[in-house]
Amino acid sequence: MSALLSLANTTLDLAELDREVAVVVLLDAEGRIVWVNAAWHRFANENNGSSLLDRFSVGQRYLDGISGPLVAHFETVFEEVLRTGEAYEQDYECSSPDLFRLHHVRVLPIRSDGLLVEHSLRESRPHEEGFKGADESDYRDERGLVLQCSNCRRVHRVGDGWQWVREWVATPLASTTHGLCAPCAAFYFEHTRRSRQRARTLAGEDP
Numbered sequence: 001m002s003a004l005l006s007l008a009n010t011t012l013d014l015a016e017l018d019r020e021v022a023v024v025v026l027l028d029a030e031g032r033i034v035w036v037n038a039a040w041h042r043f044a045n046e047n048n049g050s051s052l053l054d055r056f057s058v059g060q061r062y063l064d065g066i067s068g069p070l071v072a073h074f075e076t077v078f079e080e081v082l083r084t085g086e087a088y089e090q091d092y093e094c095s096s097p098d099l100f101r102l103h104h105v106r107v108l109p110i111r112s113d114g115l116l117v118e119h120s121l122r123e124s125r126p127h128e129e130g131f132k133g134a135d136e137s138d139y140r141d142e143r144g145l146v147l148q149c150s151n152c153r154r155v156h157r158v159g160d161g162w163q164w165v166r167e168w169v170a171t172p173l174a175s176t177t178h179g180l181c182a183p184c185a186a187f188y189f190e191h192t193r194r195s196r197q198r199a200r201t202l203a204g205e206d207p
């Protein structure tokens, strides 16, 4: 627990963070979870708790609990926040089968000792219109795989667009793999491109 003590020796008030409505996770400089607040436990219990608690428990690398292309994005973000001391924030969709939920994440540096990751809810409402009566075979590619967007959780209909299919968010189909749909990819790749460019500029190289 020395990492926690080292983080707690800054100006963090853990009792105050525990009263936060937002989910707060503290990471050491290597990205391992050193502390989570009470709101995190509430969120986990309301959303398929045991699997979330296994994936994001103290001592684990936070990004090991995430799958798909978002890992590389957040590796870049964490590295950048620690290096520059500047906070990062973005909105992201994290919907359940029944609710459209828009969350906001902030990644804040704790000196260069670690990171405070805060997730807060911005919007929550029932889904407008899920795609009903989807035929599974329309979503399997020639290898039999179903592609789901890691970010918005819509599934790719082969030769068509991306659709929200409620029952497949609740219970993913067998052989589901993860990628990013075009709008989500545009957002993440643009961020990564900008931050690489900035890193090169800071290093004194030509962009």
Ligand SMILES: [Zn+2]
Residues within 6 Å of the ligand: 149, 150, 151, 152, 153, 154, 180, 181, 182, 183, 184, 185
């Ligand atoms: Zn998407």
